[in-house]
Amino acid sequence: MTRGKFITLEGSEGVGKSSNIQFIANTLKALGIAVVTTREPGGTPIAEEIRQILLTEYEEPTLPETELLLLYAGRKQHVEHLIKPALALGKWVVCDRFFDATFAYQGAGRNIAIEKIEQLNQWALGEFSPDLTILLDAPVDIAFERIKHERKLDRFEKEKKEFFEKIRMQYLRIAQKNPHRYHVVDAAKTLVEVQTEIKKCLDNI
Numbered sequence: 151m152t153r154g155k156f157i158t159l160e161g162s163e164g165v166g167k168s169s170n171i172q173f174i175a176n177t178l179k180a181l182g183i184a185v186v187t188t189r190e191p192g193g194t195p196i197a198e199e200i201r202q203i204l205l206t207e208y209e210e211p212t213l214p215e216t217e218l219l220l221l222y223a224g225r226k227q228h229v230e231h232l233i234k235p236a237l238a239l240g241k242w243v244v245c246d247r248f249f250d251a252t253f254a255y256q257g258a259g260r261n262i263a264i265e266k267i268e269q270l271n272q273w274a275l276g277e278f279s280p281d282l283t284i285l286l287d288a289p290v291d292i293a294f295e296r297i298k299h300e301r302k303l304d305r306f307e308k309e310k311k312e313f314f315e316k317i318r319m320q321y322l323r324i325a326q327k328n329p330h331r332y333h334v335v336d337a338a339k340t341l342v343e344v345q346t347e348i349k350k351c352l353d354n355i
């Protein structure tokens with residue numbers, strides 16, 4: 151049995167991840183590939199419970215370190231109980247966010263030292279990594295316009311513009327450092343143009 155491929159989709163809020171995760175799954179399915187779509191934080195019952203804690207605003211402030219540790223607690227459950235077993239069965243796993251989000255949000259956004267996150271990642275996951283990561287990138291102003299009218303905002307979505315500027319820059323740095331794994335797609339373009347670009351990435355995997 152050939153191991154499936156692990157594809158992750160990244161980007162800050164408002165870049166259109168939800169519409170495009172489905173597009174990626176449908177494109178792969180049309181090629182006859184068995185696909186599992188999932189997300190982080192979340193993906194398994196325990197990890198989804200942890201997601202709720204992460205997104206909720208409590209009176210007691212959530213410390214950046216707590217955020218980081220909760221994310222990795224959920225990620226470990228997700229990788230061992232859902233992602234790796236699916237890949238072993240030859241299925242392709244398409245995940246809405248993965249560890250790069252931690253380097254962007256908790257690293258650049260919450261100012262946790264990147265080396266600390268690298269150590270934790272190495273301890274929890276070893277060399278486990280996506281085969282392909284698609285970064286949907288758009289200027290923060292455009293992304294902000296898109297989420298303005300959405301449902302009630304969660305704890306992250308309530309952050310200021312500067313927070314998302316730092317996230318965007320960090321994602322672009324990660325993409326530059328990992329050219330073999332990363333494809334940056336200009337998410338400011340129309341949905342049709344974005345999806346044409348995504349399809350090209352998938353053709354080359």
Ligand code: TMP
Binds near residue numbers: 246248250252255
């Ligand atoms: P979502 O909006 O993609 O569902 O993700 C929920 C929030 O979680 C989003 O604002 C980004 C945040 N997040 C982190 O801060 N670090 C992480 O590692 C992940 C996966 C998500």
